[in-house]
Amino acid sequence: xxxxxxxxxxxxxxxxxxxxxxxxxxxxxxxxxxxxxxxxxxxxxxxxxxxxxxxxxxxxxxxxxxxxxxxxxxxxxxxxxxxxxxxxxxxxxxxxxxxxxxxxxxxxxxxxxxxxxxxxxxxxxxxxxxxxxxxxxxxxxxxxxxxxxxxxxxxxxxxxxxxxxxxxxxxxxxxxxxxxxxxxxxxxxxxxxxxxxxxxxxxxxxxxxxxxxxxxxxxxxxxxxxxxxxxxxxxxxx
Amino acid sequence: xxxxxxxxxxxxxxxxxxxxxxxxxxxxxxxxxxxxxxxxxxxxxxxxxxxxxxxxxxxxxxxxxxxxxxxxxxxxxxxxxxxxxxxxxxxxxxxxxxxxxxxxxxxxxxxxxxxxxxxxxxxxxxxxxxxxxxxxxxxxxxxxxxxxxxxxxxxxxxxxxxxxxxxxxxxxxxxxxxxxxxxxxxxxxxxxxxxxxxxxxxxxxxxxxxxxxxxxxxxxxxxxxxxxxxxxxxxxxxxxxxxxxxxxxxxxxxxxxxxxxxxxxxxxxxxxxxxxxxxxxxxxxxxxxxx
Numbered sequence: 001x002x003x004x005x006x007x008x009x010x011x012x013x014x015x016x017x018x019x020x021x022x023x024x025x026x027x028x029x030x031x032x033x034x035x036x037x038x039x040x041x042x043x044x045x046x047x048x049x050x051x052x053x054x055x056x057x058x059x060x061x062x063x064x065x066x067x068x069x070x071x072x073x074x075x076x077x078x079x080x081x082x083x084x085x086x087x088x089x090x091x092x093x094x095x096x097x098x099x100x101x102x103x104x105x106x107x108x109x110x111x112x113x114x115x116x117x118x119x120x121x122x123x124x125x126x127x128x129x130x131x132x133x134x135x136x137x138x139x140x141x142x143x144x145x146x147x148x149x150x151x152x153x154x155x156x157x158x159x160x161x162x163x164x165x166x167x168x169x170x171x172x173x174x175x176x177x178x179x180x181x182x183x184x185x186x187x188x189x190x191x192x193x194x195x196x197x198x199x200x201x202x203x204x205x206x207x208x209x210x211x212x213x214x215x216x217x218x219x220x221x222x223x224x225x226x227x228x229x230x231x232x233x234x235x236x237x238x
Numbered sequence: 239x240x241x242x243x244x245x246x247x248x249x250x251x252x253x254x255x256x257x258x259x260x261x262x263x264x265x266x267x268x269x270x271x272x273x274x275x276x277x278x279x280x281x282x283x284x285x286x287x288x289x290x291x292x293x294x295x296x297x298x299x300x301x302x303x304x305x306x307x308x309x310x311x312x313x314x315x316x317x318x319x320x321x322x323x324x325x326x327x328x329x330x331x332x333x334x335x336x337x338x339x340x341x342x343x344x345x346x347x348x349x350x351x352x353x354x355x356x357x358x359x360x361x362x363x364x365x366x367x368x369x370x371x372x373x374x375x376x377x378x379x380x381x382x383x384x385x386x387x388x389x390x391x392x393x394x395x396x397x398x399x400x401x402x403x404x405x406x407x408x409x410x411x412x413x414x415x416x417x418x419x420x421x422x423x424x425x426x427x428x429x430x431x432x433x434x435x436x437x438x439x440x441x442x443x444x445x446x447x448x449x450x451x452x453x454x455x456x457x458x459x460x461x462x463x464x465x466x467x468x469x470x471x472x473x474x475x476x477x478x479x480x481x482x483x484x485x486x487x488x489x490x491x492x493x494x495x496x497x498x499x500x501x502x503x504x505x506x507x508x509x510x511x512x513x514x515x516x517x518x519x520x521x522x523x524x525x526x527x528x529x
Contacts (some may be wrong), residue, residue, distance in 0.1 A: 089430035
């Protein structure tokens with residue numbers, strides 16, 4: 001399959017402090033890639049560059065024109081009703097039917113006419129996903145979209161993202177620091193370190209994935225090792 | 239930072255000395271089972287002002303408070319009726335209201351334009367904001383003599399003073415509102431394909447609105463205040479004229495009446511802005527609680 005994203009020799013420095021270092025990366029059409037790394041390793045910077053929010057870069061980045069993003073905080077405009085938020089920025093008059101369809105996809109069509117402030121964290125994140133997907137992106141950028149959710153809600157929204165990905169077939173780049181989340185969702189997991197892709201692993205496990213299988217556990221141990229985390233206290237339930 | 243570990247090390251030792259045996263406290267409930275009759279809060283709140291007016295009335299009626307110092311509330315009320323009947327009071331209110339309205343509109347237009355230019359453009363900020371900061375340091379009431387030199391003694395200096403008084407609170411609040419726009423929201427909106435115009439319309443202006451409304455409340459109260467000052471100077475109509483006339487004849491009843499009217503007009507404006515805020519800011523879940 002053709003590449004959706006092509007990054008060649010990408011570098012980015014903030015005040016002489018190099019954050020991205022001659023980075024190369026391809027993402028195929030429809031591929032789900034997870035990007036792991038410690039805080040400050042440059043993973044969010046990379047995502048912002050792909051989103052087009054940061055262009056003070058060296059090197060070359062090719063991305064689809066149709067791309068959208070969901071962030072750690074839902075970033076909904078509090079003064080627009082939920083459905084208006086979903087279709088914000090689309091050309092033409094706000095299309096309510098389109099918004100409702102997108103909200104229905106994420107399972108909260110009934111909250112279409114409320115103010116965003118009245119939503120729970122999980123609901124707001126769903127709206128944020130609907131807003132990203134209503135644009136039919138070829139590339140969806142997710143910047144720790146589950147980071148602020150409680151464990152129970154997180155699981156549900158993760159499953160939702162997997163489902164929506166199957167449905168839309170867009171390429172996804174998920175930035176996270178949760179190893180299990182990366183392994184549950186992605187086709188390929190990248191580990192970033194000091195502004196480079198330091199490690200890479202293809203996750204060839206059948207979906208939906210079971211985090212108790214030996215393969216999963218092995219992969220997780222490998223990723224944690226790459227990240228420099230040794231977990232001796234937290235064993236896996238066997 | 240350096241004292242912290244020291245404190246932490248000291249604390250447990252002190253505690254051991256002071257509270258060696260474990261002490262317990264009993265929390266006694268203060269909820270009363272059988273509540274006696276209590277005066278409703280609204281009545282209690284009204285008691286103060288009503289009592290003061292009553293005191294005013296009584297001291298006036300008994301002659302303790304001479305009329306040359308302060309007219310009795312009955313006289314003030316009578317004046318209100320008389321001056322309304324002969325049309326003097328409505329005429330004065332109309333004249334003052336006209337000045338306040340024109341001055342406010344001019345000031346608001348200037349403030350809105352300046353704050354948008356300063357808020358939206360880096361160059362505008364550099365040029366305008368520092369100048370506004372400089373001008374604000376000048377007490378605007380002190381400009382009355384200069385305005386008389388410039389604009390004469392007719393309507394213009396009065397309107398100009400109101401406009402000036404309105405400009406500052408509106409400018410600083412709208413400018414501040416624009417500048418406090420959440421950059422994360424701007425980023426997300428840009429990501430969703432909003433252009434410069436869309437960003438201003440959907441993100442920047444709405445997020446400046448709460449500040450603008452606060453500015454509006456200040457601006458309206460300043461407008462009436464500026465009017466009181468301006469109308470002391472050679473007015474031939476309006477509440478200030480009525481007041482300075484009354485001053486020449488020691489008519490404290492008319493003076494008090496004018497003050498009350500000023501206060502009521504100010505209150506009415508404030509009330510209007512509060513209603514407006516409630517309408518415009520329904521999206522703020524925490525807005526002023528219930529009712």
